[in-house]
Amino acid sequence: MSTAEIIAELPRLSEAELAQVQAKLRELVKPAHNIPQPPRILSPRLAHPEQSKDFIKQVVELAP
Helix, strand or coil, X not given: CCHHHHHHHHHHCCHHHHHHHHHHHHHHCCCHHHCCCCCCCCXXXXXXXXXXXXXXXXXXXXXX
């Protein structure tokens, strides 16, 4: 059954059937905090920017 067919049938459902559909949708749709986020690359901050000349920048690409 396609999405369009499912949506077309919704107005024909009884109140009890609509409640079942809503309950199932709530079960299937996870809260945003459960969705894995892409990794973040954080960079350190220097307390004294003039020290930046003492550091070497290195970029390393990791395999997926």
